[in-house]
Amino acid sequence: EAVPDHMRPKDISGMIAFFQARAEAVKVILYARPVASLVSSQFQENIKHGAAAFKLPAPKYRKRFETVVNAAGRENVTFVRFAREDLVGGDIVQDFAHRIGVATPPHGVVGNESLSVDAVGRIYLFNKVMAPHLPAKQQVNVRNTLKKRLVDLGGPKFMLHPDLIRQHIADHRDDIEWAEETCGFDLAGDVNLTVSDGLVAGEADLLRFISR
Numbered sequence: 656e657a658v659p660d661h662m663r664p665k666d667i668s669g670m671i672a673f674f675q676a677r678a679e680a681v682k683v684i685l686y687a688r689p690v691a692s693l694v695s696s697q698f699q700e701n702i703k704h705g706a707a708a709f710k711l712p713a714p715k716y717r718k719r720f721e722t723v724v725n726a727a728g729r730e731n732v733t734f735v736r737f738a739r740e741d742l743v744g745g746d747i748v749q750d751f752a753h754r755i756g757v758a759t760p761p762h763g764v765v766g767n768e769s770l771s772v773d774a775v776g777r778i779y780l781f782n783k784v785m786a787p788h789l790p791a792k793q794q795v796n797v798r799n800t801l802k803k804r805l806v807d808l809g810g811p812k813f814m815l816h817p818d819l820i821r822q823h824i825a826d827h828r829d830d831i832e833w834a835e836e837t838c839g840f841d842l843a844g845d846v847n848l849t850v851s852d853g854l855v856a857g858e859a860d861l862l863r864f865i866s867r
Contacts (some may be wrong), residue, residue, distance in 0.1 A: 659718070671683075674724070689736065689737070689841070692753045696769075698768065699813055703778060703802055707779070709857060711823050714827055714831065717833050736838070736840050736841075736842075770813065771810040772814070772864045775861065812865070814853050814854050816855060
């Protein structure tokens with residue numbers, strides 16, 4: 656998600672053109688995350704970066720993929736479903752290393768671990784109630800401290816309610832169908848998530864966990 660989200664289309668095209676001029680062939684691996692997993696991760700990341708409104712971010716599959724596909728050529732792009740059961744070793748680092756033919760790094764890589772619903776709720780409450788009264792730099796400092804101290808907070812993991820995800824899929828059906836046709840595999844499935852005490856269907860649910 657980082658490359659298409661943080662690089663302008665012309666810069667992505669320029670990067671691919673740079674390598675194409677210096678190599679026999681340029682192959683691109685694009686990991687496509689299913690909607691249920693993607694929106695839960697994005698929503699949590701938005702809160703960790705200061706979001707103070709309960710709003711699900713759009714998947715933006717087409718915006719993320721189209722520039723890369725157009726620049727590299729569809730025949731040079733391999734789409735991989737970003738789901739544990741579809742990744743080599745169930746891990747993206749092992750999967751990527753396997754696909755490019757290098758050894759897996761000897762040491763584990765620390766990833767973006769999902770927080771508990773209690774932790775997400777506390778950060779959200781800070782963003783909504785306290786952060787607006789603090790200078791911007793102090794907001795960031797306090798939020799970073801909160802994230803470090805809450806990372807090991809126990810309780811059920813944060814998960815969006817399946818009904819909320821189903822509505823999200825319906826709201827972005829065109830984009831999802833374009834992505835599925837382009838990738839060649841399902842992205843709208845896996846909505847029936849494992850039953851969890853941490854399911855969140857709205858702001859009231861998110862705040863309810865921290866008031867127990």
